[in-house]
Amino acid sequence: NAGVTQTPKFQVLKTGQSMTLQCAQDMNHNSMYWYRQDPGMGLRLIYYSASEGTTDKGEVPNGYNVSRLNKREFSLRLESAAPSQTSVYFCASTGLGSYNEQFFGPGTRLTVL
Amino acid sequence: GDSVTQMEGPVTLSEEAFLTINCTYTATGYPSLFWYVQYPGEGLQLLLKATKADDKGSNKGFEATYRKETTSFHLEKGSVQVSDSAVYFCALSDPGNAGGTSYGKLTFGQGTILTVHP
Numbered sequence: 001n002a003g004v005t006q007t008p009k010f011q012v013l014k015t016g017q018s019m020t021l022q023c024a025q026d027m028n029h030n031s032m033y034w035y036r037q038d039p040g041m042g043l044r045l046i047y048y049s050a051s052e053g054t055t056d057k058g059e060v061p062n063g064y065n066v067s068r069l070n071k072r073e074f075s076l077r078l079e080s081a082a083p084s085q086t087s088v089y090f091c092a093s094t095g096l097g098s099y100n101e102q103f104f105g106p107g108t109r110l111t112v113l
Numbered sequence: 114g115d116s117v118t119q120m121e122g123p124v125t126l127s128e129e130a131f132l133t134i135n136c137t138y139t140a141t142g143y144p145s146l147f148w149y150v151q152y153p154g155e156g157l158q159l160l161l162k163a164t165k166a167d168d169k170g171s172n173k174g175f176e177a178t179y180r181k182e183t184t185s186f187h188l189e190k191g192s193v194q195v196s197d198s199a200v201y202f203c204a205l206s207d208p209g210n211a212g213g214t215s216y217g218k219l220t221f222g223q224g225t226i227l228t229v230h231p
Contacts (some may be wrong), residue, residue, distance in 0.1 A: 004156075033218070042117075042202060042221040043157075058218070090156055100220060101147070104156035 008090050012111045013081045021076040021108050023091030031094045032074040033058075033102065034066060035077055036087040043090065049074055081112045103106035115140045115207050119222035126193055126229050134188040134225050136177075136203035144205040145217070146170075146179055146186040151200040160188075160201070193229045200224045 004025045013019055025032065030051045032110050035043040045058030051067040063085060065077045074093075078085060092102040120135040145164045149157040150177030166181035171220065175190045186203060203222040 040223055042223040043219075044221075045218060048218060092157075101159055101162060102157075104149075104158070106156045 004091055004093055004103050006089075006105035006108050008108060009044050009106065012113065013078075014113050015082060017081050018077070018079050019081065019110075020078075021089055021091075021110075022073070023075065023105060024073045025091075025093040025103070026072065027093060027095065027103065028071070029093035029095040029103070030071070030078065033092045033094075034064075034074070034076045034084075035090045036060065037090060037091065038087050039105075046076065046089075078110075081110075083112045086110060086112045115144070115205060115220045115221055117203050117205055117222035119201075119203050119225050123226035123228060126227070128195055128229055128231050129192045130229075132188070132190040132193045132197075132227070134201055134203075134227070136186045136188065137223060138184050138203075138205050140166055140184075140205055140207040142207045144207040146177070147176055147204045147206070148175070148186070148188050149202040149204060149221075151202065151224075153199070159204065193227075195229050195231055198229045200226050207211070218224065 007022045033048045034046040037043050044060050047058050047066040049055045052071045053068050055101050067075050086109050090107050091105040094102045116139045143184045146226040150160045151157045161172040163170040163179035166179055169178045177186050177188045202224045204219045206219050212228050
């Protein structure tokens, strides 16, 4: 039982390049989330998926797209990376009846030059 | 909208000192409250939680009591260790008014860096 896994762990991009961050969970959770973490700002929700087949915007969705590929996987795509997207990205998931306790992946540290 | 405010950091303590990290919140409904901990280079881990007023969450010597009257959820530990050095996040999940469906979304405070010296 690996919990929530993310790939890659580190990535450096040039401005304008694209990439996809991958996330998978093996806990049979319905809901999945993408956050970004910046110094002094806590975690901010980018997008979430309440259940397979649905996605919704969070607090800071601009410049990102997501895909809920199946119940296990939820990917985050940067179509044209900008230096403002330099951050640490966390994926999380939660199941029904868990009082919204979220389980987090180890994070992806992204630098955009 | 919902918000969580944590005490300004960073916090530096000596081993065996008493720890308090303040957290207050604003929510429209009846939220669940959480403390998460992030050790260096890792993701967040749930430390403790409370789901209704007057509940006390506890884990690893840490405690926090859900105070509805003061909208607070302060984290305390009687004797900190070097291994407690980490970033601590207070968070809430608010079902709001839409039939209790928040889809598990969390609102986080900005985090408090704790450093404990031997």
